[in-house]
Amino acid sequence: MKFLPISLLILALATATAFAYDLSPLQDFCVAINDPKVFVNGKFCKNPKQVTADDFLFKGFRYPGNTANWLRSKVTRAFVDQFPGLNTLGISMARIDFALGGLNPPPTPPRETAILVVAEGTLLVGFITSNQLNNTFTKVLCKGDVFVFPISLIHFQLNIGKTPALAFAALSSHNPGVITIPNAVFRLKPPILADVLNKAFQVDKKVVDYLQAQFWCDNN
Template identity: 65%
Template sequence: MSRSVRLSAGFALLALALSFVSAYDPSPLQDICVAVKEPENALFVNGKFCKNPHLATAKDFLFSGLQVPRSTANPLGSTVTPVTVDQIPGLNTLGISMARVDFGIEGLNPPHTHPRGTEILLVLEGTLYVGFVTSNQLNNTLFAKVLYPGDVFIFPIGMIHFQLNVGKTNAVAIAALSSQNPGVITIANALFNAKPPISPEVLAKGFQIEEKLVETLQKKLWYYN
């Protein structure tokens, strides 16, 4: 086989491989999207309608005030300021977003997941203990580090992760995420504050604890930061 024929065959195989790679459903941008047969009952597909591009303005791509510290006077001692498509309409379909996270002393951004985005975290001030836990396939391995100003840490998409201020001062971090609407599932809130409540028997067996403790947890006022 000549070099030119081998090269042509190689390009053909590459093109075929790329066609298979690109043949997949796009990642969802909302928690559920129930199909309907009649358009009169349809709302949207990707989470947002699109403005006529000829009517767009610079304001559609601007968010101001991320430099302003937020109060952390709440049960968790942390506050997340999101900058997603809900805050900047111009992010729609662009696949990125960010957030500022303020931590009081001992403040916690509790265990949670982003079902639609990987997160990269940059510490600006303070000292944070951060980590994520892998899936059952990798034996729920914990990857954790103590971060200082200038340190960056990655939380892979879908992995349960957290950040805790372990320093003696307030802390600030900036997060960037690979989705315009990455979503947040706070683990404790989702399980113990579900509406309607999950059967205490399910949670008691799942956590191997008494049902009375589950019922106590379900009665708590869960805070969303």
């Protein structure tokens, strides 16, 4: 019985590792470099002797994003592709600018939990649970409010205020990815078969044809 606590500890560590999405780093840092000849599950590391302080600096949040699009919003990413110093660290960020009525359309992030803080304006935010609960949680956020979106669940943010809005999101992966639902369903090339969409959404083929013919905006 004296070995039971150790066994439980090993089990807990194994469970934690099994549910980890970004692997724990094995060194102080691994600044990402691209090698177009090789594909791996992640990024190669820059020679540590060539790393500088600039590798750990990102200036992309200094200026507002261009919201002159149909969605009236702009997501500025600070993922590993834009910020190589994040590689293997399991974190990233995004700046989201909203014009009046701006919407960040429902995405599902395949590899991250997100926590959002409102810096300016008023946002209606929410997320949709899986089929097990089949529920929607929404809240109106004001400046300084924080809201968390559980991992992989579809969510959205809408500017319902009378001024532009600004929010920052912290993400639990250095390469979280994003699948925007409208684009993924109706903008694919080649498209999803109309018969599949007809039955899935229970609409006439003409409706599917109409939706697939629309210009689905990407605010990333």
